[in-house]
Amino acid sequence: MLPANFELQTVRDFLRWIISRLGESSLFYGHGTDNAQDEAWYLVCGALHLPFDLDARLLDSVLTAQEREQLFALVERRINERVPVAYLVGEAWFAGLPFYVDERVLVPRSPIAELIEQAYQPWLGDEPAQILDLCTGSGCIGIASAFAFPYAQVVLSDISEDALVVARSNILRHGVQERVTAQFSDLFADLAGQQFDLIVSNPPYVDADDLAKMPAEFHAEPPLGLGSGSDGLDITRRILMQAADHLTDGGLLVVEVGNSGAALDQRYPHLPLTWLEFEHGGHGVFVMSKDDLLASQSMIRSSL
Numbered sequence: 493m494l495p496a497n498f499e500l501q502t503v504r505d506f507l508r509w510i511i512s513r514l515g516e517s518s519l520f521y522g523h524g525t526d527n528a529q530d531e532a533w534y535l536v537c538g539a540l541h542l543p544f545d546l547d548a549r550l551l552d553s554v555l556t557a558q559e560r561e562q563l564f565a566l567v568e569r570r571i572n573e574r575v576p577v578a579y580l581v582g583e584a585w586f587a588g589l590p591f592y593v594d595e596r597v598l599v600p601r602s603p604i605a606e607l608i609e610q611a612y613q614p615w616l617g618d619e620p621a622q623i624l625d626l627c628t629g630s631g632c633i634g635i636a637s638a639f640a641f642p643y644a645q646v647v648l649s650d651i652s653e654d655a656l657v658v659a660r661s662n663i664l665r666h667g668v669q670e671r672v673t674a675q676f677s678d679l680f681a682d683l684a685g686q687q688f689d690l691i692v693s694n695p696p697y698v699d700a701d702d703l704a705k706m707p708a709e710f711h712a713e714p715p716l717g718l719g720s721g722s723d724g725l726d727i728t729r730r731i732l733m734q735a736a737d738h739l740t741d742g743g744l745l746v747v748e749v750g751n752s753g754a755a756l757d758q759r760y761p762h763l764p765l766t767w768l769e770f771e772h773g774g775h776g777v778f779v780m781s782k783d784d785l786l787a788s789q790s791m792i793r794s795s796l
């Protein structure tokens with residue numbers, strides 16, 4: 493509830509006030525922004541349905557009473573409940589595209605966005621005809637990949653029916669329902685007989701130590717999207733063991749494991765993983781060809 497003597501009137505007033513409120517609170521940034529100023533801009537533009545490249549003259553427009561109430565309430569939730577702005581405004585941007593998000597899916601932030609914007613070059617040979625986004629959450633990786641490859645058929649799969657509801661809403665939002673479908677599957681278990689030229693996955697990969705230390709903002713996200721056993725690699729091990737069976741000849745596997753990359757290298761030093769570098773930040777993403785997966789299959793099965 494807005495205090496009776498609340499003086500703020502304009503977009504500019506609110507931006508300044510929100511930056512100060514965020515700045516005086518011990519918040520974690522990492523769900524789309526990395527500082528109070530960008531976070532305030534995201535919240536104000538997202539909540540008021542204003543473009544991020546707002547004409548500066550609009551900064552001095554006066555908000556309605558309802559808009560002032562709304563912004564005040566959202567700022568309170570961001571600070572007191574530590575809810576990421578993406579959930580408060582129901583939208584996150586990924587690879588230049590907007591996605592509907594809520595607490596049923598992780599907030600999109602994978603560095604794989606950069607790889608998609610480069611059409612997976614130089615790692616992918618021919619244009620993929622069949623793509624799988626394994627552990628899809630909001631569907632951001634698969635849908636952005638569908639835009640990168642306008643002739644590809646894309647399957648988005650997840651073990652969470654709740655996440656699939658969100659992914660389907662994003663399929664419709666982007667009008668790609670002719671080429672993109674969402675399917676329930678526990679990793680590859682419900683994808684029997686299906687093969688893909690590209691399998692891309694940002695699975696859960698947080699190890700137990702990191703999980704215990706995560707800032708409160710992460711507790712707003714679905715636990716199924718984060719933890720993956722003591723070393724963070726439970727899901728990745730299963731992907732490595734099964735992916736070759738679902739790749740076409742010449743196919744490519746792309747997996748994000750974040751901080752658990754060090755554990756993967758340490759425990760399985762002979763795996764022929766190629767770690768990617770990103771211009772805009774992020775780490776812990778590897779690619780592996782079907783040929784390499786097959787060549788190391790016995791090693792993978794015995795050592796994983």
Ligand SMILES: C[S@@+](CC[C@H](N)C(=O)[O-])C[C@H]1O[C@@H](n2cnc3c(N)ncnc32)[C@H](O)[C@@H]1O
Nearest residue numbers: 600627628629650651652678679694695696717
């Ligand atoms: C880290 S989130 C990634 C979501 C999305 N790909 C992104 O980048 O924002 C991981 C997702 O994996 C899903 N998941 C967890 N275990 C799974 C499993 N065994 N099979 C399929 N999906 C799983 C979770 O429901 C969650 O949506």
